Amino acid sequence: MNHKPKALQKGDTVGVIAPASPPESGTLQNALLFLENELGLQVKLGRSLKTRHGYLAGEDRARLDDLHDMFSDQNVKAVICACGGFGTGRIAADIDFGLIRSNPKIFWGYSDITFLHTAIHQNTGLVTFHGPMLSTDVGLEDADPLTKASYHQLFEETEFTYTEDISPLEVLTDGRAEGELAGGNLSLITSTLGTPFEIDTKDKLLFIEDIDEEPYQIDRMLNQLKMAGKLSDAAGILVCDFHKCEPKNKEKSLTLEQVLNDYIVKSGKPALKGFKIGHCSPSFAVPIGVRAVMDTAAKAVTIESGISGRE
Template identity: 65%
Template structure:
């Protein structure tokens, strides 16, 4: 059974960590300022400004920040500053009992996908695939809908994704329901064959990515197909694939052709065009929450991710 974290209230403390790569300091400052404008108090992780190559401090330091924030009763949410690379390096050392015993909001995306999958499947805690402080809120042209996504943390609201947000295309018609699971395609593929392998059985499976050439998308979708992840899913959400264009090879299959080859044959209800991931706007969704996909109405409805 899934666990819903408690919603935030004005005056609550939120912890900011960088479990992967270090954030851009000026952009993070803008993101932190936005959280303060929402009436929240801030606790910064001890390792957030550290650098260890492409990592925000050593594995031990980043792991300690994650544990500290979940263990601290004054912290009501744990928000990731940015992605990059590195969360899979600490996944095996995480104390999942600590997280399960201290359920609270956990928020981020991109490389954070590995942690979403690990936490959801080891604790049942609903987490949020949502825009991050440095890479999204800290941008000069941040979309109002991106900022509005944070309102999901303050109120028990059903999320209705329709074409009012972005054009949606029917890939495979039909209706499906189930808990949401997924995230960044490249990260999801790295879970295969590990103790954190993504479980899509009976779930609404969503994927997104950025800067991957079509042949790489082809390879990763094929691997998920061979692992049975599309066959197991109740429905599929194709989200934003930002700048996933051919670069090395002039001759290329299109993303539509690749999707037709690897996903369409399973005849799972599928919609494409969701602005979820490395895009603007970047709409947050609660991983583990119940969702209903209706391709005829071109609509995704998700139950509240907080209690």
Template identity: 60%
Template sequence: MLVKPQRLQKGDTVGIIAPASPPNQENLQRSYSFLEELGLKIKIGDHVQDQYGYLAGKDKDRLADLHRMFLDREVKALICAGGGYGTGRIASQIDYTIIKNNPKIFWGYSDITFLHTAIRQQTGLITFHGPMLASDIGKVDVHSISKTYFNQLFTPAPIRYTSEISSLEALVDGKVSGLVTGGNLSLITSTIGTKFEIDTKEKLLLIEDINEEPRAIDRMLNQLFMAGKLIDASGLIIGDFNNCVPEREPSLDLEEVINHYIRLANKPALKGFKFGHCSPHIALPLGVNVEMDTVNKQLTIESGVQ
């Protein structure tokens, strides 16, 4: 059973955690004013400033911050400072009973995809794929539209994504609905063979990535195809693939690679969505019902809060 977290209200407290790599501290500090403008109070995790190689602290410390914020009754939402690497290292150590008993907003993307998948499939909690504080919101050149989509946390209303937001292209025509799952392609693929393996059966699968050569995208999509994940999906939502260009020649280009697997899957597919490592970055809830209409080039996304 899927569970929608409670909506935010002005005056609520949000918890800031860094479950992956060390966030840019300057950007992170700058992002707090945005949260305050939304009328929110801030509680910062004990280990947000930690660094352990490419990780934001030891596994046990990043895990402790996540557990502590879910247990803290004052905290109404967890917002990730940034992504990078490392959430898969703590996924098997999470006490999912804590999350199930204390459902609240959980927001992030990129490496956080592993936690989105694990949390939803273990607890049923709807989570949010959206721009993070140090990675996006705290940047000097952050797009105003990226900020706008935080409003969905305060008001239960559907999101309608049309070609007015970004240019959309139908790769396979069809009208389809289902629960939305996915996120970062690299992290989706890394769940295969684990107890957190992504379930795409009759769902719309969202994929996006950054800094991966077409040959790497090819390898990952091929693995998903052979694992049945593309065939199982009811439809495919193609987000942003930022800087996914070949570093060596000869090479297929990104479009050729994606189109190859979309044709093999033969499921309704739209591409061009500003979901992922892009600006603006549109946020959406994962686990809610989505209707995709490739003829009219639009996506209607159910609200993620109650």
């Protein structure tokens, strides 16, 4: 059974951690001001935020300890990841899922955080949020107002419908599909296969996004998902933003559209393309583990609220 975290209120404390790579300090500071001044929240910083261990924000144990500390701290009402990068898969096997299950709260991030979303949700039932990062999204000087507005869904229990009022949507395969939202970054989804945290797409709406991957790399990952049965298992597929996923040598490459046709369209599952979810601007947040309905005729996806009201 899935469990929704409690909504935030102004004055609440949120924990900020870097479970993957270290954030850029300048943009992180801008983002912290956004949390404090625009959202009215207080901030508790993880100890590894200012630590660097190669491409990681500190040793694995330090990053894991920050995650555990924020979930165990009763004053912290949400855990927000500063950035992605690389490294969450290194700590997944050592996460205390019992601790998280006993202390359900908002968990927010995307990109490399996809591995943690899958691991946490499938081991605890906690609804988590695939949402824009602090350092790499809301902390930018030109951050889109709609990106920042995504955070407001954490304060109010409201259903959300994504339509072409937000961005143009393309029907890849006609149909209507309903199920829990699952997915995130394609590279990270693929990296879960064959592990204890392998993504479960059975009867779910699978959403995928990525960045800086050429069509042949997207091809390889989608082929792996296909052979693992993840595309055939899904109820429907949402193709989100694939930022800078163009071939370096166009004359010797399939296009991204051709690759998507070979896998998404040929899967026969209802599918829509064009959602501004992922490494894009604006970047919309969606809860993982809630019910959603996709209707290609209406070019719309209606998503249940990811939070429950405060008592």
